[in-house]
Amino acid sequence: MSEIRKVTVNGEIFEVEVEPDGDSWKATVEGETFDISVEGGASPNARKKQRSGKKRKKSGVVSSSIPGKIITVEVETGQQVTEGDVILILEAMKMQNEVAAPITGTVIEINCAAGENIEANLPLVVIEPPADDGVEA
Numbered sequence: 001m002s003e004i005r006k007v008t009v010n011g012e013i014f015e016v017e018v019e020p021d022g023d024s025w026k027a028t029v030e031g032e033t034f035d036i037s038v039e040g041g042a043s044p045n046a047r048k049k050q051r052s053g054k055k056r057k058k059s060g061v062v063s064s065s066i067p068g069k070i071i072t073v074e075v076e077t078g079q080q081v082t083e084g085d086v087i088l089i090l091e092a093m094k095m096q097n098e099v100a101a102p103i104t105g106t107v108i109e110i111n112c113a114a115g116e117n118i119e120a121n122l123p124l125v126v127i128e129p130p131a132d133d134g135v136e137a
Contacts, residue, residue: 058103060127067120068092070112075125079107087125088112105129 002019007029017028024037071089075081081101088099109126112118 060103060105060129061123062087062099062102062125062127063121063123064090064092064099064118065120066092068097068118070114070116070118070124071096072114073110073112073125075107075110077107077110081105081107081127087127090118099124101127103127103129 002017005016005018007014007016014029018036019026019028021035024035027034027036069091071091073088075085075087081087081104083101083104085101086098087101087107090097090099105127107125108128109123111122111126112124118124
């Protein structure tokens with residue numbers, strides 16, 4: 001699959017069509033095709049190696065990256081939540097933001113209350129994922 005990229009060489013801009021070709025690239029500039037390899041391993045296959053099929057495990061700890069004020073807490077300790085459910089509303093920078101559950105699980109800790117001013121990066125709500133019984137679907 002080829003891509004069109006703009007490349008600047010000595011101050012002159014060229015539109016280059018680049019296409020993976022094994023461990024190198026085929027680059028076409030103004031109708032002329034070149035074979036390109038890059039020192040240091042920046043081959044077309046390098047991108048594929050960076051992507052893994054594994055999903056990154058998400059944390060159940062919910063915090064705010066900026067200080068703000070809790071408007072409402074929509075959950076209670078022991079409540080089951082699904083990923084994406086609104087768990088609280090936070091006002092920050094004069095905007096009200098719905099904060100969603102990052103994972104499905106049970107709310108095990110609530111460290112804030114409506115009307116409370118909060119600092120950045122403190123755990124507000126902790127969600128515990130369901131127990132993994134070791135059985136894969």
